[in-house]
Amino acid sequence: MCAIDLLATVAGSLLLESKSPVNACLVVQNTVKNEYPADENPVKAVPYSESPSLFDNGKCGFSSVITNPNHLLVGDKVGKEVEGFSSLGVSGDVKPDVVASIGSNSSTEVGACGNGSPNESRDDVNLFSRNDDDENFSGYIRTRMTRPVPRIGDRRIRKILASRHWKGGSKNNTDAKPWYCSKRSYYLHHHQRSYPIKKRKYFDSVYDSNSDDYRLQGKTHKGSRTISSMKSRNASFVSRDHHVKLRIKSFRVPELFVEIPETATVGSLKRMVMEAVTTILGDGLRVGLMVQGKKVRDDGKTLLQTGISEENNHLDSLGFSLEPSLETTPQPLLSSYLSDHACDDVTLCHDNALDSSHEPEPSPADSFGKLGTSDHSRALIPVASAAMLAPRPPNRKFKRTEQQLAAQRRIRRPFSVTEVEALVQAVEKLGTGRWRDVKVRAFEDADHRTYVDLKDKWKTLVHTARISPQQRRGEPVPQELLDRVLKAHAYWSQHLMHQLQTEPPSTQVEAL
DNA sequence: GTTAGGG
DNA sequence: CCCTAAC
Numbered sequence: 230m231c232a233i234d235l236l237a238t239v240a241g242s243l244l245l246e247s248k249s250p251v252n253a254c255l256v257v258q259n260t261v262k263n264e265y266p267a268d269e270n271p272v273k274a275v276p277y278s279e280s281p282s283l284f285d286n287g288k289c290g291f292s293s294v295i296t297n298p299n300h301l302l303v304g305d306k307v308g309k310e311v312e313g314f315s316s317l318g319v320s321g322d323v324k325p326d327v328v329a330s331i332g333s334n335s336s337t338e339v340g341a342c343g344n345g346s347p348n349e350s351r352d353d354v355n356l357f358s359r360n361d362d363d364e365n366f367s368g369y370i371r372t373r374m375t376r377p378v379p380r381i382g383d384r385r386i387r388k389i390l391a392s393r394h395w396k397g398g399s400k401n402n403t404d405a406k407p408w409y410c411s412k413r414s415y416y417l418h419h420h421q422r423s424y425p426i427k428k429r430k431y432f433d434s435v436y437d438s439n440s441d442d443y444r445l446q447g448k449t450h451k452g453s454r455t456i457s458s459m460k461s462r463n464a465s466f467v468s469r470d471h472h473v474k475l476r477i478k479s480f481r482v483p484e485l486f487v488e489i490p491e492t493a494t495v496g497s498l499k500r501m502v503m504e505a506v507t508t509i510l511g512d513g514l515r516v517g518l519m520v521q522g523k524k525v526r527d528d529g530k531t532l533l534q535t536g537i538s539e540e541n542n543h544l545d546s547l548g549f550s551l552e553p554s555l556e557t558t559p560q561p562l563l564s565s566y567l568s569d570h571a572c573d574d575v576t577l578c579h580d581n582a583l584d585s586s587h588e589p590e591p592s593p594a595d596s597f598g599k600l601g602t603s604d605h606s607r608a609l610i611p612v613a614s615a616a617m618l619a620p621r622p623p624n625r626k627f628k629r630t631e632q633q634l635a636a637q638r639r640i641r642r643p644f645s646v647t648e649v650e651a652l653v654q655a656v657e658k659l660g661t662g663r664w665r666d667v668k669v670r671a672f673e674d675a676d677h678r679t680y681v682d683l684k685d686k687w688k689t690l691v692h693t694a695r696i697s698p699q700q701r702r703g704e705p706v707p708q709e710l711l712d713r714v715l716k717a718h719a720y721w722s723q724h725l726m727h728q729l730q731t732e733p734p735s736t737q738v739e740a741l
Numbered sequence: 742g743t744t745a746g747g748g
Numbered sequence: 749c750c751c752t753a754a755c
Contacts (some may be wrong), residue, residue: 638750665743685749
């Protein structure tokens with residue numbers, strides 16, 4: 230009932246804004262999107278939240294409509310924020326990972342959220358005003374069957390899991406992952422290509438999880454300038470000469486959770502969101518493409534091979550996304566700018582805020598606010614979180630789910646022989662109890678290697694050196710190095726006291 | 742913030 | 749690599 234009320238409220242708001250019947254369709258993702266028949270009507274996105282499983286069968290575009298009150302409440306505010314973002318070329322909301330969907334021609338097409346086959350028909354959800362009942366906001370939702378208009382970006386709707394990270398959509402909606410903001414550093418995780426095959430499933434899902442992002446449709450006021458092609462409203466069609474013409478409908482920014490004190494000013498919130506988005510956008514983006522819910526990673530494929538041609542109707546399920554470039558390392562989202570601003574006490578992706586859907590049967594609703602999720606990376610993923618402003622159900626558990634863990638886990642980066650060499654040399658000199666020093670001494674510039682990583686690597690090196698070559702895996706480490714590892718390990722095991730000193734006497738080094 | 746170990 | 753207790 231609460232969800233319905235929320236929807237009703239949204240509908241009511243929409244109605245108030247556009248006196249005419251709202252012919253809006255809700256695209257539920259993280260956001261409730263309303264598209265107006267006429268281009269001139271401002272399209273306002275209503276961020277929506279975690280919605281549960283009411284219509285989770287994927288057949289109804291409504292599936293994730295039930296939104297979180299919090300998000301809805303924030304909706305309007307966020308919508309306003311969008312304008313600022315538009316200058317960035319991205320429709321705005323607070324989410325950095327942008328996912329664009331290419332619609333088929335119909336301007337009124339609604340992003341359906343089928344989770345299943347992209348081709349199945351979907352029910353668009355329309356909001357209609359209703360005069361009866363108490364408040365003028367009452368309304369009801371009616372589903373309407375429309376031609377199949379699969380929208381990749383929307384498929385994951387159910388995935389309430391926030392996404393976090395700049396992850397793309399995956400075949401399995403439920404796998405969508407939010408950007409996860411590590412409590413340690415509030416990083417937004419990026420996609421990670423070299424994810425171990427073993428965990429591939431995670432990776433894929435994580436990678437695709439922009440589904441949780443809620444999107445704000447760019448406003449399309451008549452007078453407003455359309456920023457590049459990222460504005461909302463588009464259609465795609467194939468011309469006769471075998472050319473595929475596409476127009477990006479909108480981009481979704483990754484979800485971004487924000488926690489800010491009630492006493493903070495609206496201005497500080499706006500500033501915070503703006504900066505967060507700017508930081509993310511300025512961090513380097515790359516475009517991701519999804520066809521029928523699947524990420525297309527092979528840049529060498531032709532559109533035809535990918536299924537993007539006039540021969541099929543895949544255009545309906547084309548999706549573009551803006552993702553953080555892989556080259557870029559996760560950026561401390563807030564730390565960099567929060568400190569210098571009025572919103573010092575603003576926290577992004579507070580771990581506690583992450584609701585864990587660790588329950589037996591995590592429903593979309595449960596997983597909703599999970600991560601800030603997500604891809605990343607990091608991607609943990611977000612809305613501006615105004616979502617967090619409103620009270621939300623107490624988090625039953627703080628423990629993260631497997632998905633969440635996968636989302637924030639760093640990629641595996643095997644040590645090269647060169648690195649091993651450097652590590653061995655450093656340990657020979659500094660011992661095995663001063664990893665911080667080892668880091669500074671030999672891996673100062675290797676940002677991806679923490680002292681804990683070095684410590685762990687040493688641990689495995691010692692183990693590797695002790696087992697038979699046949700049992701070793703990965704790039705072979707020269708026996709010479711392994712010998713030094715054992716020697717140094719033995720040495721420092723017997724001279725722990727020396728570690729307390731700065732540098733071992735040269736004699737000791739020689740002894741090694 | 743580090744270290745040391747178990748996972 | 750992650751997670752954390754213990755410093």
